[in-house]
Amino acid sequence: MAGLSRRQFLQAAVAGVLPLSGCRKWLQTATKAHVVVVGGGFAGATVAKTLRLLDSAIKVTIIEPKSYYITCPASNWLFADLITQQQLSVSYQALKDNYAVDILTDRVAVIESARRRICLASGQQISYDRLILSPGISFRWDSIAGYDAQVAEIFPHAWQAGPQTQLLQQQMHAMPKGGVILIAAPPDPYRCPPGPYERASMMAYWLKQHNPRGKIIILDPKRSFSKQALFEAGWAKYYGYGTANSLIEWHSLADNPITQLDVASRTVISDFGDRFTADVLNIIPPQLAADIAVQTELTDESGWCPVRPESSQSLFDDFIHVIGDAAHFAPIPKSAFAANSEAKACALAVVALLNDKSIASPNWLNTCYSLVSPEHGISVAGVYKLDADKTVSAVVGAGGVSHSSVAGYRLQEAEYARIAYRSLVNNSFF
Ligand SMILES: Cc1cc2nc3c(=O)[nH]c(=O)nc-3n(C[C@H](O)[C@H](O)[C@H](O)COP(=O)(O)OP(=O)(O)OC[C@H]3O[C@@H](n4cnc5c(N)ncnc54)[C@H](O)[C@@H]3O)c2cc1C
Incomplete structure (x- = not known):
């Protein structure tokens, strides 16, 4: 082996140039x-x-x-x-x-x-x-004046699952009857584009049973959001969306985003000075x-x-x-x-x-299921490829959001959402 680097040696061995018998153990354990x-x-x-x-x-x-x-x-x-x-x-x-x-x-x-x-x-x-x-x-703790990592212990973002998510759940449970939960959604790009809207859906499902006069207000720095038509159709079906008694309201503040928090009054303040006060504040900051x-x-x-x-x-x-x-x-x-x-x-x-x-x-895949209610799932999927200029693009015609007129399909998608979650965890950690 004199004169051979380890890399050359391995290449030679793999190519069959060197007899493997004498070094089999080395190859297996090194x-x-x-x-x-x-x-x-x-x-x-x-x-x-x-x-x-x-x-x-x-x-x-x-x-x-x-x-x-x-x-x-x-x-x-x-x-x-x-x-x-x-x-x-x-x-x-x-x-x-x-x-x-x-x-x-x-x-x-x-x-x-x-x-x-x-x-x-x-x-x-x-x-x-x-x-x-x-x-x-x-x-980006500097993007909303008055909101930092310490204040997030009081008003949780719950965007890294764990104690934050539990704290937000406890605050929702403790909210007075007829109270308001405010979700300040983040600007693009951020972790899990449909996440804030699935969160509103899951909170609305709980409020409907335990605090039906309560309300969730989403303040969004975007003009539109992921799977919007599917979410809104589901919200209309289950939570009165679009009516005066809707459990969910969505407001785009694209030209007037939230820039400030007043902790004492539980109020978020927009760029133009509009004030929004809530019983439960879920600020999901820019990332x-x-x-x-x-x-x-x-x-x-x-x-x-x-x-x-x-x-x-x-x-x-x-x-x-x-x-x-x-x-x-x-x-x-x-x-x-x-x-x-x-x-x-x-x-x-x-x-x-x-x-x-x-x-x-390489090619890459994405599928993201969301629950609007336990019986109503929606999804978006994408397939991505490497282009000749070495950038990534979506494969046209592959994926998209789930549309179906088949009876019972949303129920099936809710089941797929649960299966997809388990299979992703298994595929990654087991
Ligand atoms: C509410 C919510 C719902 C979501 N729902 C979905 C969904 O339905 N489907 C879906 O596909 N995605 C969903 N997502 C998005 C998904 O959680 C993230 O995209 C995913 O976790 C990203 O994985 P990651 O490994 O990059 O980061 P992470 O999961 O955040 O893992 C990063 C790890 O790095 C560790 N780390 C950080 N700094 C250091 C350091 N200095 N030294 C050592 N370790 C460090 C952290 O402790 C952490 O464990 C959701 C996200 C949220 C917030």
Whole structure:
């Protein structure tokens, strides 16, 4: 083997040039490379699992501060008492047991990209051959004066599932009869485009039974929203939408967005000074990539991480790949389903790069179900491709929103929503 680098040796062995008998054990047990995954959400879990499935010689470590993961998908169902926080929680045990993924319960404090090394909050340092960054989102705390991370402990955004979601649910339960819940929706791009409207639906379902004179007002900085016609048709069917007694009102404030919060009076204030007071305030702030991505200077002026879509490599660092909500994969929306799809394409690219192979041109998928009521589901789907100029575009004619005149179809879609959720969790974490 004298004169052969490890990479040349592996290439020769794979090509059958070298006899394998003498080095079989080495090939089976040696670690080819260390891939570190930052964040154990849908993107991180899926990429770790897929890497190990594709090439068991790669050592894969997920760094994640939480010892278990609480899924945002289906977390809106908590407001309609259709699911419990425990049912939303996923353990990392199967990734360890079934795929030998190493899980380190810690937070990445610093990425030293020049040294290909990360420093954890605990002080430990870890080297990587490739880093996959999947840390999700953070919030633009400077966009609504008076609303910051501390105030969000009083008026929860509930856009990272867990204690925030439970707090918002408790506030809804404690709301006086005939009270008002105000949802301040975020501007594009943000995590889960249909999420605020599914949340309003699930809250309306609960109010209808327990507080029927209550009201949900959505203030939106957008002129339109995801699956709008389907949501509005469902709201009209179940919640009186469009009538004086509607449980849900939607107002576009496209030219006059919410810019201020007065905590003492539970009032949000728009750019032109319009005031909206509520009993329960759910402010979902504008978003950007998680802090670690910003701090490592992997974001651009948009606040998201630009990548080469075919490999998910950061435009600013060839050895760092970014996937999931933190990455800019537009027009692919920021969803768990899309994160799962981006993760699989990324794993293929990383394995190709580590084996000196060319990267296959990927496709990506997204499907997003929402419940309008427990018996009424709606969905949107998209298929995406890499164009010759290396940008992503939607495949024309594939996907779209679910339209059907078939009796019972909405009931079926509600069931599909539950199945899709379980299958996505299984596909990513088990
Ligand atoms: C209310 C709601 C409903 C939704 N419904 C759906 C739906 O029905 N279908 C769908 O497809 N999507 C849905 N989504 C969107 C979906 O939750 C996200 O798109 C998805 O979670 C993105 O996955 P991710 O892995 O990129 O980020 P995340 O799931 O946020 O995971 C990121 C992980 O990184 C960790 N992390 C962050 N910083 C660090 C650090 N410095 N060191 C180590 N770890 C770190 C975090 O702790 C976190 O666990 C919904 C979202 C919301 C809010």
